[in-house]
Amino acid sequence: MFKNILAAYGLEIGDVFMQEFGIGLINKTWKVEKSDRTASYILQRINHSIFKRPDDIAFNVSYIARFLQQHHPDYLFITPLTTVDGKELYYDEQHGYFRLAPFLENSCTINTVNTPRQAFEAARQFGQFTSLCSRLDPAKLKITIPDFHNLPFRYQQFREALEQGNKDRRSETQDLIGFLQAHAGIMTTYTDILQNRSFGIRVTHHDTKISNVLFDAVDNGLCVIDLDTLMPGYFISDVGDMMRTYLCPVNEEETDMSSIGVREDYFQSIVTGYLSAMKPLLSRDEKHHFVYAGKFMIYMQALRFLTDYLNNDVYYGARYERHNVVRAENQVVLLQKLLDKEPILNGIVTDALYTTVPGM
The missing domain is CATH 3.30.200.20 (Phosphorylase Kinase; domain 1)
Incomplete structure (x- = not known):
């Protein structure tokens, strides 16, 4: 080969x-x-x-x-x-x-966000990339994964799994199902965004985990990589994915739900890093939905994990019994932690919007 x-x-x-x-x-x-x-x-x-x-x-x-x-x-x-x-x-x-x-010599990737500085540098890189492409018509780009971050589509898949999926699994996950149904307003907000002309469709990476940034030996971000999911999209996709994967000290595979939390200093780093490049380009409505970006992505991922569990693990697969329901529970706990801190996080965004964004 x-x-x-x-x-x-x-x-x-x-x-x-x-x-x-x-x-x-x-x-x-x-x-x-x-x-x-x-x-x-x-x-x-x-x-x-x-x-x-x-x-x-x-x-x-x-x-x-x-x-x-x-x-x-x-x-x-x-x-x-x-x-x-x-x-x-x-x-x-x-x-x-x-x-x-x-291969870029003297560069490396990071699999887990270990410091607020790393979070800042990654957010700055993703923000800079979208900012530099602001004069490019995103409609020229191809859609590499249709409906990738289409939340109403993911919610419809969830509803179909409730009707047609494994009945035993549906019965055992009633608490998770009830939570996701009770928070369907997150999906409704997204449908409102689709009709809001102040939300810009931009060149968006769509997969902003830390490993998709190259760093040097002293944690300076060099550039973004892995552009397979590069498509037209909303800023909430990139910011939301950073929040989902940077804020918590453990990832979606964690089974100890007590270790899940939202780190405010890491959120501060995402805000200051991303706004260092994107602050002049975001509309007032977009800025007011900064924290919503995290709710959007975490909620959607919880839906996708539970949907797959109800459908007998046909998409993500499972390495052990109840793997996808554990993943879904993990994301539900993370979403609740984010909701609990929403007033504090909104305050951090407000402070950043009315002060000069510093380097770190």
């Missing part, structure tokens, strides 16, 4: 070292290093079962790359290489779609 893939990019398999790289759940990744240490690359196999049209991903990335090169040539944007015959992806009939990109 690798011999043909590497040859497509002008590399010889006998002249490189290869090793698996990262812990991504969707795409498979390898680091490729020339034996003479003159160059290193990242090779990825795109998950064709998730991304039905990989060429759309390649189109979006190249379109953004051309725009940034023209308007912001000093911005660090890692663009995949083309094959020797000029193609943006290599297709293998047996193994699918692959891409090769330069």
